[in-house]
Amino acid sequence: xxxxxxxxxxxxxxxxxxxxxxxxxxxxxxxxxxxxxxxxxxxxxxxxxxxxxxxxxxxxxxxxxxxxxxxxxxxxxxxxxxxxxxxxxxxxx
Numbered sequence: 001x002x003x004x005x006x007x008x009x010x011x012x013x014x015x016x017x018x019x020x021x022x023x024x025x026x027x028x029x030x031x032x033x034x035x036x037x038x039x040x041x042x043x044x045x046x047x048x049x050x051x052x053x054x055x056x057x058x059x060x061x062x063x064x065x066x067x068x069x070x071x072x073x074x075x076x077x078x079x080x081x082x083x084x085x086x087x088x089x090x091x092x093x
Contacts, residue, residue, distance in 0.1 A: 031057065036064035041072060048081050 041062040049055045062070065075091065077084045 031061070038062040038064040038070055041070055041078075044078055044081070048078055 038061075042060075045055070045060060045062065049060075072078070076086075079086050079091070
């Protein structure tokens with residue numbers, strides 16, 4: 001069963017209302033303040049994002065982990081960094 005275009009358009013404002021309400025009343029926690037942050041990678045994210053409105057609280061930092069490798073360790077330099085625009089084949093590898 002598929003949704004019609006009108007029904008889909010009607011769901012978007014409702015979803016937005018729910019998210020905004022939860023943010024305003026503190027029911028959605030964007031980031032755990034006790035979670036360690038990879039400062040070096042986060043600095044690069046902010047440096048390479050040309051305007052703050054291109055980012056969001058969900059993507060403007062990188063959590064640090066002792067068990068999960070960073071994207072830099074797996075993918076190399078940040079895509080979009082000066083002089084770095086990878087081909088899709090590089091990303092898929």
